[in-house]
Amino acid sequence: MIGNDLVDLEDSETRPEERHERFDERVFCTVERESIGASGAPDRLRWILWAAKEAAYKVARKADERAVFSPPRFQVHVDATLRGRVHFAGRDYALLIDEAPGRVHAVASEKPWESHECLSRVITWDAEAQLAGKAVRALARREIAAALDLPAEELEIEREGRIPVLSLGGRPLDVDLSLTHHGRFLAFACDLRDGAAAWRRRRSRRSSSGEAHL
Amino acid sequence: MEATEIQEKVVKILTPYVKDQDALATVSGETNILEDLKVNSARLVDVVLAFEDAFDIEIADEDVDEVNTVGDCVRLIGAKV
Numbered sequence: 001m002i003g004n005d006l007v008d009l010e011d012s013e014t015r016p017e018e019r020h021e022r023f024d025e026r027v028f029c030t031v032e033r034e035s036i037g038a039s040g041a042p043d044r045l046r047w048i049l050w051a052a053k054e055a056a057y058k059v060a061r062k063a064d065e066r067a068v069f070s071p072p073r074f075q076v077h078v079d080a081t082l083r084g085r086v087h088f089a090g091r092d093y094a095l096l097i098d099e100a101p102g103r104v105h106a107v108a109s110e111k112p113w114e115s116h117e118c119l120s121r122v123i124t125w126d127a128e129a130q131l132a133g134k135a136v137r138a139l140a141r142r143e144i145a146a147a148l149d150l151p152a153e154e155l156e157i158e159r160e161g162r163i164p165v166l167s168l169g170g171r172p173l174d175v176d177l178s179l180t181h182h183g184r185f186l187a188f189a190c191d192l193r194d195g196a197a198a199w200r201r202r203r204s205r206r207s208s209s210g211e212a213h214l
Numbered sequence: 215m216e217a218t219e220i221q222e223k224v225v226k227i228l229t230p231y232v233k234d235q236d237a238l239a240t241v242s243g244e245t246n247i248l249e250d251l252k253v254n255s256a257r258l259v260d261v262v263l264a265f266e267d268a269f270d271i272e273i274a275d276e277d278v279d280e281v282n283t284v285g286d287c288v289r290l291i292g293a294k295v
């Protein structure tokens with residue numbers, strides 16, 4: 001399972017003066033607060049750690065809906081290459097930070113990256129903020145369809161609670177998906193491995209039976 | 215403190231964090247804070263801290279996890295004041 005989160009570092013919401021004075025105390029464990037304090041770029045590190053916690057929480061919540069987002073309990077360990085792990089409730093979640101000017105994107109997984117066929121994209125979004133949710137779903141549908149060579153118009157993303165669920169032609173497609181947007185950016189991350197295999201099997205059956213449609 | 219008074223204070227505290235200001239015009243107990251008002255999850259931390267300051271209460275992360283709507287906030291705060 002995969003989770004992602006994105007922070008626009010230039011959004012007004014991420015400015016230091018916008019934060020409550022007890023934000024760091026509420027969100028970060030002691031070691032993380034010390035790292036932020038010692039960092040030459042404390043705001044950048046603050047939001048990397050935040051995005052990592054959110055991404056790992058999305059994975060934990062998929063695995064167990066009773067998981068609570070208690071930020072200090074999601075302890076982030078990230079190295080200079082922006083790879084690392086998030087420790088929560090006795091488990092380690094693999095972590096990748098994708099950083100570009102003005103934003104950080106965190107992707108977390110319950111399994112090592114080698115066991116995934118991970119696809120993720122971040123794009124800029126400068127249209128109406130109210131439409132960002134729709135736009136990130138369209139981005140995910142388009143990219144996943146291209147990666148799996150399947151018809152994008154038959155891909156649908158619905159939600160079970162707050163978890164996005166992908167289906168093809170009305171049937172669930174085994175592609176674990178996570179969506180996020182903030183400020184000027186949209187991003188999705190997914191694990192194609194199981195879904196790709198299932199889609200190939202479905203396509204093979206369809207071809208052999210001569211079906212024209214799914 | 216009456217529920218209506220708590221709700222008024224809750225909405226006032228939420229207002230600067232709301233991205234969809236139009237949604238504030240029709241705010242009710244059923245209004246979803248993340249989905250309808252488009253409050254960012256990181257800003258929700260600031261909102262919770264502001265609730266703690268305004269009502270002189272402590273709100274655990276477990277409580278925050280149960281909060282989806284303005285009405286949930288009002289009930290949570292009402293049980294603590």
